[in-house]
Amino acid sequence: MRFPICSILYAGLVASVYASPLAVPNRRATASAAAIDDAAEKLDLLTVKVHGLGVSINSTLASMPIVTEADKDKAAKAVEPQLKELEAALKETTDLINSQSGKRSLASAPAGDVQPRSSCSSSCLTGKANGIVTIVTGTVSGLVSGLGVSRVTVLIKPVLGTLNGLLSCLDGLVPGLLSTVTGLLSGLLGSLGLGGLLDGLLGGLLGGLLGGGGGGGLFGLGSTGPIQPST
Numbered sequence: 001m002r003f004p005i006c007s008i009l010y011a012g013l014v015a016s017v018y019a020s021p022l023a024v025p026n027r028r029a030t031a032s033a034a035a036i037d038d039a040a041e042k043l044d045l046l047t048v049k050v051h052g053l054g055v056s057i058n059s060t061l062a063s064m065p066i067v068t069e070a071d072k073d074k075a076a077k078a079v080e081p082q083l084k085e086l087e088a089a090l091k092e093t094t095d096l097i098n099s100q101s102g103k104r105s106l107a108s109a110p111a112g113d114v115q116p117r118s119s120c121s122s123s124c125l126t127g128k129a130n131g132i133v134t135i136v137t138g139t140v141s142g143l144v145s146g147l148g149v150s151r152v153t154v155l156i157k158p159v160l161g162t163l164n165g166l167l168s169c170l171d172g173l174v175p176g177l178l179s180t181v182t183g184l185l186s187g188l189l190g191s192l193g194l195g196g197l198l199d200g201l202l203g204g205l206l207g208g209l210l211g212g213g214g215g216g217g218l219f220g221l222g223s224t225g226p227i228q229p230s231t
Helices: 006-021 033-062 069-104 122-147 150-172 177-191 196-202
Strands: none
Touching: 033 069, 033 122, 069 122, 069 150, 122 150, 122 177, 150 177, 150 196
């Protein structure tokens, strides 16, 4: 039976944390050119979807009077279906990349085969992932401005969980991508007063693997806590 590479990677990361919290494994080979190119194409399509949903969410908020707490509750319910669409788009892309990476992994290539050069390099794929993270957090920023931190925390948690799953999947193709991109995501969320969300989603399991250190919590955000914007 063949297991998808992303599922194997995530299970391995969790197991390694329990076995040796201070270990920093990253000796995996970068995936084949075909697998990286395939993932890059899917991320391009996802970028268009994510951008469109972000515009739609912003338009929904702009079309509603948001003054009272009741207004904010009503607006939160109005954007919830669009956030579910965003979550579904992220999951769909993760599943597609996951299914293809198992078929096109470097490990499945015959020994001694010369792999063709990828048209999208490892840094290229990381850049595409960074772009998606930036769009998502830009949408979250608009939500925080209109609805406040407490409502957005509830609304956005499923989306961030699914986004983390996508990044974990991509890390199976490009080792180190998860650490790099989650660092960006963590910093952007921290600036919005939502820095603790990633700690909650990951349960602290990946703190050591992702470069979290003496600061406490993922990427050291837990030591001082994020600056809380007004609600």
